[in-house]
Amino acid sequence: MRILLDGMGGDYAPTEIVKGAVLAAREFNEQIAILGPEEEIRKCLADEGWDGNNIEVINCTEVITNNEAPAMAVKKKKDSTIARGMALMKEGEADAFISAGSTGALLAGGLLLLGRIKGIKRPAIVAFVPKIGMNDTTLLLDCGANVDSKPEYLLQNGIMGSTFVECVKGKKNPVVSLLNVGAEAAKGDELRKEAFKLLSDSDLNFSGNIEGRDVVGTDSDVVVCDGFSGNIFLKSSEGMALSLLNLLKSKLKEGVVAKLGAALSYNKLMEIKAEFDYSKEGAAPILGLKGAVLKMHGNSKAEEVYYAVKKAVPYVNNDVTGKIEKAIGRKSFLGL
Amino acid sequence: MRILLDGMGGDYAPTEIVKGAVLAAREFNEQIAILGPEEEIRKCLADEGWDGNNIEVINCTEVITNNEAPAMAVKKKKDSTIARGMALMKEGEADAFISAGSTGALLAGGLLLLGRIKGIKRPAIVAFVPKIGMNDTTLLLDCGANVDSKPEYLLQNGIMGSTFVECVKGKKNPVVSLLNVGAEAAKGDELRKEAFKLLSDSDLNFSGNIEGRDVVGTDSDVVVCDGFSGNIFLKSSEGMALSLLNLLKSKLKEGVVAKLGAALSYNKLMEIKAEFDYSKEGAAPILGLKGAVLKMHGNSKAEEVYYAVKKAVPYVNNDVTGKIEKAIGRKSFLGL
Numbered sequence A, B: 001m002r003i004l005l006d007g008m009g010g011d012y013a014p015t016e017i018v019k020g021a022v023l024a025a026r027e028f029n030e031q032i033a034i035l036g037p038e039e040e041i042r043k044c045l046a047d048e049g050w051d052g053n054n055i056e057v058i059n060c061t062e063v064i065t066n067n068e069a070p071a072m073a074v075k076k077k078k079d080s081t082i083a084r085g086m087a088l089m090k091e092g093e094a095d096a097f098i099s100a101g102s103t104g105a106l107l108a109g110g111l112l113l114l115g116r117i118k119g120i121k122r123p124a125i126v127a128f129v130p131k132i133g134m135n136d137t138t139l140l141l142d143c144g145a146n147v148d149s150k151p152e153y154l155l156q157n158g159i160m161g162s163t164f165v166e167c168v169k170g171k172k173n174p175v176v177s178l179l180n181v182g183a184e185a186a187k188g189d190e191l192r193k194e195a196f197k198l199l200s201d202s203d204l205n206f207s208g209n210i211e212g213r214d215v216v217g218t219d220s221d222v223v224v225c226d227g228f229s230g231n232i233f234l235k236s237s238e239g240m241a242l243s244l245l246n247l248l249k250s251k252l253k254e255g256v257v258a259k260l261g262a263a264l265s266y267n268k269l270m271e272i273k274a275e276f277d278y279s280k281e282g283a284a285p286i287l288g289l290k291g292a293v294l295k296m297h298g299n300s301k302a303e304e305v306y307y308a309v310k311k312a313v314p315y316v317n318n319d320v321t322g323k324i325e326k327a328i329g330r331k332s333f334l335g336l
Helices: A015-027 A038-047 A070-078 A082-089 A102-116 A151-169 A190-201 A212-217 A227-251 A254-263 A266-276 A303-319 A320-329 B015-027 B038-047 B071-076 B079-088 B103-114 B153-169 B189-199 B212-217 B227-251 B256-264 B264-275 B302-317 B320-329
Strands: A002-006 A029-035 A055-059 A096-099 A124-131 A136-141 A174-179 A205-211 A222-224 A284-287 A293-295 B002-006 B031-036 B055-059 B095-099 B125-129 B137-140 B175-177 B205-208 B222-224 B284-287 B292-295
Touching: A002 A055, A002 A082, A002 A303, A015 A029, A015 A055, A015 A303, A029 A038, A029 A082, A038 A055, A055 B227, A055 B302, A070 A102, A082 A096, A082 A102, A082 A222, A082 B103, A096 A303, A102 A222, A102 A284, A102 A293, A136 A151, A136 A227, A151 A174, A151 A190, A151 A222, A151 A284, A151 A303, A151 A320, A174 A190, A174 A227, A190 A205, A190 A212, A205 A212, A212 B175, A227 B227, A284 A320, A284 B222, A293 A303, A293 B264, A303 B002, B002 B015, B002 B079, B002 B125, B002 B302, B015 B038, B015 B055, B015 B227, B015 B302, B031 B038, B038 B055, B071 B079, B079 B095, B079 B103, B095 B137, B095 B302, B103 B284, B103 B292, B125 B175, B125 B212, B125 B227, B137 B227, B137 B284, B153 B175, B153 B189, B153 B222, B153 B284, B153 B302, B153 B320, B189 B205, B212 B227, B256 B292, B292 B302
Parallel strands: A002 A029, A002 A096, A029 A055, A096 A293, A136 A222, A174 A205, A174 A222, B002 B031, B002 B095, B031 B055, B095 B292, B137 B222, B175 B205, B175 B222
Antiparallel strands: A124 A136, A124 A284, A284 A293, B125 B137, B125 B284, B284 B292
């Protein structure tokens, strides 16, 4: 297996990306190719004391930033890490592409240079949402690839999410829910009402609607939504969690008694913080593209890179892409 | 001023509603009319030792539950507290109607029996979202009245929210934002792009888009959204906050040291909990109806009822309804 790593994506590139590549190369018996300016990447590898042969460097002279118009950037910057990565995937020269770079550029590059799985209308960006206190996550998709959605996209999100969870998490017949404003079948806007019908008529293990407040405590493995509300869901729960934890931190610094209390409950507070540490989840896949494309958080460090590579292995080995194509092709999923 | 109280709405009706009415009647020099089965309500009043004359009872023999189809229920149950309350408002016999009953029935009753303010396309349900650590709230609307929205509804939400904040909170020229998936002007779906233009061209103090994660820490007084994403926002942040606080509680009970720590930091933890205590915010208005209709949480107790009455007074005294009608009528708001 040959896994491509965007050496220039994210806030800590290339140093942390290279560090993570070395961590992964030490453990996994896979070929890792880092894309980026060769000299700089090789210097980082030398700093890590790496002299093995399962890390190669693919020289790329350009980088796409978060501030560029994605589609334009991937078309113009043919020697950028993202454009080169997608092209190598397209040519069958690589099995997975992992990047902490611009989500928009990854999506645009995926669509324009790699292409969609046959039958897929729109790729979807996935997020792993913590099931608070359960040491598990649920797969939320789409989180922002398509803000103007159609019912069929939501059905396809369910199929893609279900296939991914089955292949990568090894969970048989994953439970799929639809993010909605109420639990009853008749709830929601026109988009949700139609999607509910399609999901009900499909082969999926569809458990019905789920409300925003129930996702963090859900039994569902996959929560289906459109890119707009998925993004709102994700950012609003994230914002609330961060604000609360910050408030907790500052409150517990006020006064000697509270400080002492905080010191004594320190371990427990750290356990709570750990609930939000999803570095081990690896990168989030962009499902629906013709190959394993994984997006890391922009602030990813070596540990996240390591786990992203680790997660890419079963993605490729279990042929998630091929299985999504097969599932999408099955008539029954479309209720025909 | 005559304020109607739905004596049969919510989980703790009628006891807590009556208790709250008595608290309010003792402090405010307004006429309070409780709607409900007269005998039962009078018994509750007697239990509270109330013998004043600024609480009256309006006998209603029916109640609409949360399980009924709202529009059907308000049409059929003409002697229900909600139908009677709306009818009294329509006839000019009352200045405000406060209920902890079914939101759907209140909205349907408001639309069918009371009617919309002239020029208003759709009423909107408001929520007060905590600005964490700032001892303040921002007004989020719509939170679920209209799940299928048009750009003009969003503009009108901005106008209604801005007018409410100006009148009731006394804040001049409130800052209005649009809930969206990104901060830049070009972000979002078709609905958001159009709404952004309308809001930009209006007289409102429009500050642009706001992402889900920034609402709890925002300087905005009003956050505009459609009913679907508003509902998702509200319930997902609520779910995250509750899960976190519960986790905190259970973690701090594990082991003697953590328990001692929690005991010492108890006051601070209570201060954090208080950040989420919005009983003092009173009830949330359904804006756009031809009169002051306020919705309390279903789990409201006497204190919430007291604050709802307290909040209704400036709503009526400042003629929010009349001012919304005037604002909506202003050409400039529609960018014409």
